[in-house]
Every structure is written in structure tokens, then in C-alpha cells.
Amino acid sequence: xxxxxxxxxxxxxxxxxxxAFIKSLKNDGQDISISNENKNADVAVIWSVLWRGRMEKYRxxxxxFQNSKRPVIVLEVGGIRRNGTFKIGINGINRDADFAxxxxxxxxxxxxxxxxxxxxxxxxxxxxxxxxxxxxxxKTLPKMSTWFEKKIHEIRKYTTRPILIRPHPRNALQGFxxxxxxxxxxxxxxxxxxxxxxxxxKATLGHTWAVVNHSSNPAIEAVLxxxxxxxxxxxxxxxxxxxxxxAINNPTMPDRTQWANKLAYTEWWPDEIEKGLPWAxxxxxxxEKYI
Numbered sequence: 040x041x042x043x044x045x046x047x048x049x050x051x052x053x054x055x056x057x058x059a060f061i062k063s064l065k066n067d068g069q070d071i072s073i074s075n076e077n078k079n080a081d082v083a084v085i086w087s088v089l090w091r092g093r094m095e096k097y098r099x100x101x102x103x104f105q106n107s108k109r110p111v112i113v114l115e116v117g118g119i120r121r122n123g124t125f126k127i128g129i130n131g132i133n134r135d136a137d138f139a140x141x142x143x144x145x146x147x148x149x150x151x152x153x154x155x156x157x158x159x160x161x162x163x164x165x166x167x168x169x170x171x172x173x174x175x176x177x178k179t180l181p182k183m184s185t186w187f188e189k190k191i192h193e194i195r196k197y198t199t200r201p202i203l204i205r206p207h208p209r210n211a212l213q214g215f216x217x218x219x220x221x222x223x224x225x226x227x228x229x230x231x232x233x234x235x236x237x238x239x240x241k242a243t244l245g246h247t248w249a250v251v252n253h254s255s256n257p258a259i260e261a262v263l264x265x266x267x268x269x270x271x272x273x274x275x276x277x278x279x280x281x282x283x284x285x286a287i288n289n290p291t292m293p294d295r296t297q298w299a300n301k302l303a304y305t306e307w308w309p310d311e312i313e314k315g316l317p318w319a320x321x322x323x324x325x326x327e328k329y330i
Contacts, residue, residue, distance in 0.1 A: 040069065040070065040081040040082055040325070040330055041070045041071075041072070041079070041080040041081045041082070042064060042069055042070065042071045042072075042080055042081065042082045042083075042084060043071070043072050043073075043074060043080035043082070043083050043084070044057065044060075044061055044064075044071060044072070044073050044074075044083075044084040045073075045074070045083065045084065045085050045086075045097065045100055046058075046061070046073065046086075048085075048086070048093050048094055048095075048096040048097050049085075049086035049087075049093065049094065049114075050086070050092075050093060050094070052116070052122060053086040053114065055309060056086075056114055056125050056309060056312065057084075057086070057114065059309045059310075059312040059313035060084065060114060060127070060312050060313075060318070061073065062313050063312060063313055063314065063315035063317075063318045064318065066315060067315060067318060067322070080109070081109060081110075081330055082104075082109065082110050082111070082112060082325065082329075082330070083100055083101075083104045083109065083110075083111045083112070084111075084112045084114065085097045085100055085101065085111060085112070085113060085114070086113070086114050086115065087113065087114075087115045087116075087132070087174075088101060088113060088131065088132055088174055088175035088176065089171055089173055089174045089175075090173050090174070090175065091171065091173040098175075101175065105130070110129050110130055110325060110329040110330070111129070111130055112127065112128070112129055112321060113126075113127070113128050113129075113130075113131060113132055113136060114126070114127055115127075115128075115132055117305075117306035118256035118259040118260070118275070118306070119151050119153055119259065119302065119303070119306050120151055120153070120306070121256070123308065124151070124306035124307055124308055125306060125307060125308075125309070125312065126138070126305050126306050127305075127307060127312070127317045127318075127321060128305065129321065129324065129325065129329065130329075131175070131176070132174075132175075132176060133176065133254045133255070133273055133274060133275050134254065134272065134273050134274055134275050134277055135176065135254075135273050136305075137324060137328070138304060138305040139304075139317075139320035139321050139323065139324035140301055140304035140305055140320070141324075143300050143301045143303070143304045144300065145296075145300050147300070147303035147304060148299045148300050148302075148303040150303070151303060151306075153263060154263070155263055155265075155295060155299060156263065156264050156265035157265050158265045158267070158292035159265040159266075160247070160248045160249060160265070160266055160267050160290065160292075161246075162244075162245065162246035162247040162248050162266075163200055163201060163246070163248055164200065164201050164202070164203050164243075164246055164247050164248060165194060165198070165200050165201070165202045165203070165247075165248055165249050165250075165251065165287065166202075166203045166205055166243060166244075166247050166249075166250050166251070167187060167190050167191070167202060167203070167204050167205065167250075167251040167252075168205045168207075168250060168251065168252040168255065168257040168258070169183050169186070169187065169204070169205065169206040169207045169210065169212065170183075170207050170210070170252075170253055170254070170255045171207045171209060171210040172210060173210070176253075176254055176273060177253075180253070182214070183206070183207075183210065183212055183215075184212060184213060184214040184215035186253075187204055187212075187215055188215070190251055190284070191220055191223060193284045194251070194284055194287060195220075196284075196285075197284065197285060197287050197288060198287050198288055199221075199222065200222075200248060200287075201222045201223075201224070202220070202222065202223045202224070203223075203224055203225075203226055203243070204217060204223065204224065204225040204226070205225075205226055205227075205228060205240075205243070205257075206225070206227060206228075207228075207255075208227070208228040212225070226243075228240065240257060240260060241260070241264070244260070244261060244264045244266050247261070247266050248266075248267075249266065249267045249268065249269060249281075249287060249290055250266055250267070250268045250269070251268075251269045251270075251284070252268060252269070252270050252274065252276075253270065253271050253273065253274065254270065254271055254273035254274040254275075255274075258270050258274050258275070258276040258280065259275060259276060259302075261276075262276050262279055262280070262295065262298075267280070267281060267290035267291070267292055268280040268281065269281045269282070269283075269284055269286075269287070269290070270282070275302060275305065276298075278298050279293050279295050279298045304320075
């Protein structure tokens with residue numbers, strides 16, 4: 040198959056991951072080109088689906104390939120070990136993507152050395168986590184301030200628990216006034232400079248009853264911390280989360296073993312990417328379903 044990789048528009052942290060993935064393609068003898076033009080390839084490789092800054096130029100590539108029914112491999116920062124492991128999926132991100140992880144076992148999850156705490160929603164706060172609305176995953180949704188208000192109104196049908204609005208750290212929230220609502224506060228995430236790209240979310244989870252999120256990584260962090268989540272079908276936490284806010288006072292808290300084992304096959308360390316471990320799965324899946 041002909042594969043066109045587009046590394047130029049990615050952020051700085053994408054460079055070594057692109058290099059590792061391209062090396063795996065070359066080692067496998069694939070017909071690849073590295074260009075910023077669509078050269079009639081069978082497959083495109085881009086970074087994320089966040090149409091912002093340098094990555095805005097990926098939107099045209101995404102649309103061209105999607106409209107012509109050609110698959111797009113999306114490289115992205117992971118959610119289990121952020122900036123340590125990286126997601127590689129077909130035609131999207133999060134649960135909208137195909138990670139070629141239909142086959143999985145219990146051997147990979149322990150490699151992440153990530154603690155899975157018991158379900159323990161002992162706090163009282165309901166945290167609503169926003170996302171970046173320049174992302175492809177947000178294209179059918181209202182502006183972020185409207186989405187927050189809709190969630191608040193729905194939650195208030197069932198509980199008077201305090202609500203904390205937590206916007207995306209790189210997406211300024213405009214047009215939202217928390218004073219219109221009772222017992223609602225807003226708190227911008229604070230960067231944890233002792234880590235690569237972390238925030239103070241862990242501290243917030245220490246007194247949280249539930250997390251409401253559409254489809255982004257905070258839901259994964261909440262589930263691993265033992266906090267119930269309310270998410271959409273686009274979330275990788277959908278299978279262990281809640282879909283309806285009517286259950287906010289009695290959330291589902293299912294067994295997470297199979298979920299974690301499958302999730303482990305969505306993310307890879309750079310050396311694994313270079314060795315071709317994710318590419319072997321992606322290639323097989325492309326031939327089975329997309330090409």
C-alpha cells in the first residue's frame with residue numbers, strides 16, 4: 040500500500056513519534072512518501088485531529104482522505120502515560136478510532152505500572168471537564184459554554200451537589216457565567232511543572248463524586264482513580280462509564296479488568312512504535328477492513 044506521512048504540521052513532541060513510526064514502515068518495506076501534498080496515497084498519517092495552530096493544516100488532509108474513503112492513521116499523545124506512551128488509531132481518536140485492538144490479553148496492562156484504585160466516590164463535587172472545541176471530535180457539538188450550561192441544567196434535575204466547571208487548559212472559556220447557577224464554580228486547570236504535561240486534576244479527584252466528560256483523557260484518569268464517569272459513546276471510558284445523568288446519584292461502577300486490558304492496546308512506547316508492534320496490528324486491520 041502507498042502511505043503518505045505528514046510530519047511537518049505536528050507539534051514539537053510529535054517529531055520523535057513520527058520518526059519512530061516512519062522507521063517501522065520503512066523496515067516493513069512499505070511504499071511511503073513524506074510530503075505536505077496528497078500524492079494519491081492509500082493511507083495518510085497525521086498528528087491528532089485538533090485543528091489549531093500548526094495542526095490546522097491537517098484538516099484539509101483529513102477531509103480529502105475521509106471524503107474519498109481512504110483511511111487516516113492518527114498519532115496522538117496517550118492518556119495512560121501522558122507523553123510517555125502514544126495512541127495510534129485509524130480514522131479518529133478516542134473511541135471513534137479503530138485501534139486494531141480487537142484481540143487483546145492481560146499481558147500488556149501491567150507494563151504501564153498504573154494503579155487502579157477501588158471505586159470510591161466519597162467526595163461530593165461533580166466535576167464537568169471541558170475539551171478543546173477546535174477538535175474534529177467536537178464538530179457536531181455546541182460551543183463549549185453552551186455545552187456546560189446544558190450539562191448543569193440536566194444535573195440539576197437530579198441533585199443539588201456542588202458542581203465544578205473545569206475547562207480545557209488550552210481552550211479559553213468565553214460566554215459562561217457560573218453566577219447564574221446555584222452552587223456552581225469554575226476552576227481553570229493549573230499546570231504541574233514537576234511533570235511533563237500534567238495538571239492539578241489528581242488533587243481535585245480526591246474530593247469528587249463523579250466526572251462528566253464528552254470523550255477526553257480526564258475520564259480515563261478519573262476511572263483509574265476510582266471515580267465514576269458520565270461520558271458519551273465517543274469516550275474510551277464508555278464501557279465502564281455511565282451514559283445518562285439521571286443516574287448521577289447512583290452511578291454504575293463495573294469491573295474494569297477487561298476495559299484496562301483492551302485500553303492497553305491503544306497506546307505504545309516510542310521504542311515499541313519503532314519496532315513496529317502497533318504497525319503490525321494496524322496493517323492487518325487496514326487490509327481486513329479499509330483497503
